[in-house]
Amino acid sequence: MDNAQPKAGIIQIRGMNKWYGSFHALKDINLTVRLGERIVVCGPSGSGKSTMIRCINRLEAHQSGSISVDGIELHEDMRQIDVVRQEVGMVFQHFNLFPHLTVLENLTAGPMWVKNTPRTEAEANARTYLKRVNILEQADKYPGQLSGGQQQRVAIARSLCMEPKVLLFDEPTSALDPEMVSEVLDVMTGLARGGMTMICVTHEMGFAKAVADRVVFMDAGQIVEEGAPVEFFGNPRSRRTRDFLSQVLQH
Amino acid sequence: MLFADTVRNRGLHEKPRIILALFVLSSLLAWWAGGGAAGYAALFPVREAALGLLGDLGLACLLGAAFTANLVLISRFRFRLQVLIVWAELLTLFLLFFLAFDLSFPFILKKLPYLITQGAVTTVYVSAISIAIASVIAIIGAVAKLSSNGFAFAVASFYTSLFRGLPLLVQIYLLYLGLPQLGIYIDAIPAGIIALSLCYGAYMTEVFRAGILSIPAGQWEASRSMGFKFGLTMRRIILPQSVPVIIPPLGNQFIAMLKDSSLVSVLGIWELMFLARTLGNKEFRHLEMLITVAVIYWVLTILFELVQARIEAYFQKHRKR
Numbered sequence: 001m002d003n004a005q006p007k008a009g010i011i012q013i014r015g016m017n018k019w020y021g022s023f024h025a026l027k028d029i030n031l032t033v034r035l036g037e038r039i040v041v042c043g044p045s046g047s048g049k050s051t052m053i054r055c056i057n058r059l060e061a062h063q064s065g066s067i068s069v070d071g072i073e074l075h076e077d078m079r080q081i082d083v084v085r086q087e088v089g090m091v092f093q094h095f096n097l098f099p100h101l102t103v104l105e106n107l108t109a110g111p112m113w114v115k116n117t118p119r120t121e122a123e124a125n126a127r128t129y130l131k132r133v134n135i136l137e138q139a140d141k142y143p144g145q146l147s148g149g150q151q152q153r154v155a156i157a158r159s160l161c162m163e164p165k166v167l168l169f170d171e172p173t174s175a176l177d178p179e180m181v182s183e184v185l186d187v188m189t190g191l192a193r194g195g196m197t198m199i200c201v202t203h204e205m206g207f208a209k210a211v212a213d214r215v216v217f218m219d220a221g222q223i224v225e226e227g228a229p230v231e232f233f234g235n236p237r238s239r240r241t242r243d244f245l246s247q248v249l250q251h
Numbered sequence: 252m253l254f255a256d257t258v259r260n261r262g263l264h265e266k267p268r269i270i271l272a273l274f275v276l277s278s279l280l281a282w283w284a285g286g287g288a289a290g291y292a293a294l295f296p297v298r299e300a301a302l303g304l305l306g307d308l309g310l311a312c313l314l315g316a317a318f319t320a321n322l323v324l325i326s327r328f329r330f331r332l333q334v335l336i337v338w339a340e341l342l343t344l345f346l347l348f349f350l351a352f353d354l355s356f357p358f359i360l361k362k363l364p365y366l367i368t369q370g371a372v373t374t375v376y377v378s379a380i381s382i383a384i385a386s387v388i389a390i391i392g393a394v395a396k397l398s399s400n401g402f403a404f405a406v407a408s409f410y411t412s413l414f415r416g417l418p419l420l421v422q423i424y425l426l427y428l429g430l431p432q433l434g435i436y437i438d439a440i441p442a443g444i445i446a447l448s449l450c451y452g453a454y455m456t457e458v459f460r461a462g463i464l465s466i467p468a469g470q471w472e473a474s475r476s477m478g479f480k481f482g483l484t485m486r487r488i489i490l491p492q493s494v495p496v497i498i499p500p501l502g503n504q505f506i507a508m509l510k511d512s513s514l515v516s517v518l519g520i521w522e523l524m525f526l527a528r529t530l531g532n533k534e535f536r537h538l539e540m541l542i543t544v545a546v547i548y549w550v551l552t553i554l555f556e557l558v559q560a561r562i563e564a565y566f567q568k569h570r571k572r
């Protein structure tokens with residue numbers, strides 16, 4: 001194993017399998033993500049995209065094979081899971097902001113509570129990131145007072161405040177009204193250009209073409225195809241990929 | 252209030268047939284009750300003139316008509332006025348019921364200050380301390396019952412099963428009589444507080460469990476994905492959000508405890524019920540004291556309901572944000 005050279009892949013998934021009960025949800029997944037890489041994961045609903053990225057910060061457990069993040073192997077008895085989770089940020093489809101905290105408190109919670117960052121520093125940082133996602137003026141509101149697009153941008157800023165090495169996105173625009181999709185995608189594009197390592201589950205093929213280094217296509221719990229966007233969209237190898245692309249690109 | 256319709260529903264009180272039926276029914280009831288009730292004769296001296304069957308019936312019809320007219324009239328008022336009038340009427344009836352007992356008011360007035368400064372104060376502070384301890388027990392119990400740790404679950408479920416399964420009075424006796432057998436001596440007040448806390452902690456475990464379960468899994472996922480540990484997530488994310496869910500049943504439990512604390516009077520704690528019994532016994536005025544503490548309990552409850560309504564309104568407002 002080349003665990004000794006984390007630079008080769010900040011995330012390494014080798015022969016990973018996952019079952020929900022007797023249901024084989026992920027089959028022999030192999031994926032290596034290097035620092036600074038932008039990966040887009042797509043595939044039909046129920047193909048295991050969410051499950052796969054949730055295994056990366058161990059919101060879900062895998063049963064065989066291996067996953068390592070920044071050289072730390074994920075398993076049931078690990079001690080450093082909190083370290084891994086601080087390094088791997090996640091943005092959810094339904095935002096999952098803390099509704100009882102203001103936007104600013106949502107952003108400072110992580111740094112103050114788990115990294116012991118002093119309040120003034122945490123707030124200054126939070127404001128920087130709020131500005132980065134164009135939402136600084138909403139800092140003192142509660143999540144429930146914001147639109148979906150604004151909430152998702154706050155959620156992205158919240159992840160950024162932890163200064164993660166990798167950001168996972170699980171269909172960040174799927175719960176949004178159409179007119180709000182682009183404001184979130186713009187922020188994500190900005191992040192990608194800034195060199196953030198990202199794994200995005202999304203059906204926004206425009207985004208994939210614009211920023212992805214690689215597109216991963218999943219179906220029925222397997223990675224069916226994987227390649228640079230030009231190849232992936234221009235010359236998909238598998239029949240399932242072609243079917244899928246013809247469906248999503250029609251819209 | 253429930254989700255109100257914008258179109259008014261035609262009430263029963265607007266249907267002549269129903270009004271007629273109500274009148275007939277209430278008249279018959281008045282007639283039947285008037286047959287032997289001494290209170291009826293006292294309230295209406297006319298009857299002593301022995302009006303005969305016709306007079307009796309007339310009187311009953313008059314009462315029935317008054318009752319029905321009252322209902323129809325009240326139904327025309329605005330909501331708040333309706334509430335006010337009906338409360339006033341029912342309260343009057345309730346007081347009339349007490350008046351029928353021929354109570355000695357000087358005796359009540361003489362004992363009232365002591366009943367309040369000693370009895371009510373003890374009742375409230377024993378209950379308040381107990382509810383605070385019970386809440387702590389309940390949080391621990393709820394977490395244990397939701398835990399995947401078999402040991403924690405077993406202990407917690409045994410505890411809730413036992414303390415919900417035994418009558419509170421039995422628990423109090425067991426604590427007070429049983430512990431000295433083991434060589435543990437505790438004073439009456441701590442014993443009472445322990446009994447109430449343990450019993451209500453068991454009930455409230457379920458309240459907190461439901462409150463914790465009412466928070467969507469996404470909150471756990473978000474917390475976990477940021478590296479929050481279990482205790483931190485519980486303290487800063489889950490419990491604060493379940494407070495609005497927990498407050499109404501918690502208020503209920505506190506009100507129930509205010510009254511169940513009367514059971515610790517068997518330990519000789521000088522709370523309301525104990526004082527009522529001892530003061531009443533001394534001068535053979537049981538009913539006076541019983542009725543007085545009944546009213547004090549009720550007033551305490553009303554006061555606390557008002558406090559609870561304020562707390563709920565506060566959280567309601569904050570939830571909308």
Ligand SMILES: Nc1ncnc2c1ncn2[C@@H]1O[C@H](COP(=O)(O)OP(=O)(O)O)[C@@H](O)[C@H]1O
Nearest residue numbers: 020023025043044045046047048049050051052
């Ligand atoms: N908690 C769970 N328990 C059982 N089955 C699950 C669970 N979560 C997901 N699945 C199943 O695993 C498969 C993959 O789900 P998911 O990763 O959510 O798909 P995708 O995100 O690609 O739509 C689906 O068939 C789904 O029904």
Ligand SMILES: [Mg+2]
Nearest residue numbers: 049050051171
């Ligand atoms: Mg999904």
